[in-house]
Amino acid sequence: MENTENRKIFFLAVNTGYTHNGTPEQRFIDFYAERSGKGLYCAIVGNVAIPNGFGTNSTTPRMENTRIWNKLAEEISKKGTLPGIQLSTTWGNYIGAKSFIARTPTEQLASYRHIASNFNKDYVIKQFSSLSEATNIAIDSGFKHIQLHAAHGYFFNLILDNRFSNHHELAIDLTQEWVKSTSQSGIETSVRLSSLTGFSEFDSIQNSFIRDITEIPFSYHDISEGFYNINKQLIYPSLKKILTARLNRSINIALKHPKNKFIVSGKSYILRQDTLPPNIHIGICRDLIANPNFLLEQDNGCKNKMKCHYYSRGFSSMSCGQWKQEPENL
Numbered sequence: 001m002e003n004t005e006n007r008k009i010f011f012l013a014v015n016t017g018y019t020h021n022g023t024p025e026q027r028f029i030d031f032y033a034e035r036s037g038k039g040l041y042c043a044i045v046g047n048v049a050i051p052n053g054f055g056t057n058s059t060t061p062r063m064e065n066t067r068i069w070n071k072l073a074e075e076i077s078k079k080g081t082l083p084g085i086q087l088s089t090t091w092g093n094y095i096g097a098k099s100f101i102a103r104t105p106t107e108q109l110a111s112y113r114h115i116a117s118n119f120n121k122d123y124v125i126k127q128f129s130s131l132s133e134a135t136n137i138a139i140d141s142g143f144k145h146i147q148l149h150a151a152h153g154y155f156f157n158l159i160l161d162n163r164f165s166n167h168h169e170l171a172i173d174l175t176q177e178w179v180k181s182t183s184q185s186g187i188e189t190s191v192r193l194s195s196l197t198g199f200s201e202f203d204s205i206q207n208s209f210i211r212d213i214t215e216i217p218f219s220y221h222d223i224s225e226g227f228y229n230i231n232k233q234l235i236y237p238s239l240k241k242i243l244t245a246r247l248n249r250s251i252n253i254a255l256k257h258p259k260n261k262f263i264v265s266g267k268s269y270i271l272r273q274d275t276l277p278p279n280i281h282i283g284i285c286r287d288l289i290a291n292p293n294f295l296l297e298q299d300n301g302c303k304n305k306m307k308c309h310y311y312s313r314g315f316s317s318m319s320c321g322q323w324k325q326e327p328e329n330l
Helices: 026-035 067-078 105-117 121-140 155-160 168-184 209-214 240-256 267-272 286-290
Strands: 009-011 042-049 082-088 145-150 188-194 220-224 262-265 280-284
Touching: 026 042, 026 067, 042 067, 042 145, 067 082, 082 121, 082 188, 105 155, 121 145, 121 155, 121 168, 145 155, 145 168, 155 168, 155 209, 168 188, 188 209, 220 240, 240 262, 240 267, 240 280, 262 267, 267 280, 267 286
Parallel strands: 009 042, 009 280, 042 082, 082 145, 145 188, 188 220, 220 262, 262 280
Antiparallel strands: none
8 A cells, every 4th residue: 555644544434233222332332442543543433323313223323412422432532543423314214125236226216216305305404403413412422523424325315416306405505514514613524425326227327426525525535335225235345356346436536536535445455555546545344343453463354254234134233253242133
């Protein structure tokens, strides 16, 4: 990897399921504390539902006024890592697919469009108000980096994309206001975005989504791919062929927008790149899940045991084939 002093490493947001009624348990805190430090710039705690929002599953954490969030931010900070948090919402009656690739992507895409068309103006404004409320709680709890989850076909993804949303311009304006307000508080911002849905016929159509998102002045743009109910293999790439293609697409986006800072991921494969554009920072997820000391032991990362995909496997929380403990059933 290019020796760039300013290149930062992020632990990317993941939904662990280590909660009780939406409140993080002690193992939630231990999980992030154990993986902080060791050269990690920022740990982004995910996938946290905003107060009036909806989680991706029944064990999704929820942002609320409780000291547990202060304790989590403190434990991450103690290790010399910036505490970050990813804020998200889906919608009522959201159900994530258990399968990794949809058999009927056309129907899934139509479903996303139908759902997005039912978000009226007042509802959009209400969700952004809830985002602001969650942001204030997070800042008061000690988090220094806040990520908007606008990827994987969740609410903010759909509402910011004019291919789905009737209120795209309103959502862009409200996001601009949120970024400005959060940045004025001295807090870093980022956005996770899906550059592809995973349905090739749809993705091949020229659109302005990437341009629109990159024009919003987030501190970082975290590039992901895939809609959860269309193609999860793009969200969690394992095969080298898929990883290479995703990495190349991400690098091309960064090259087209040299004034933006991007977080690019691709398992440990990205750490072995000889050269990367200077505006790319490194995102690590499953390697750190598998081995809390991965940044010190980069030959000992994820072995594709697949147990981290707990929801798809019918469990209530994350585990790993390289750990000893077993997950709990849903």
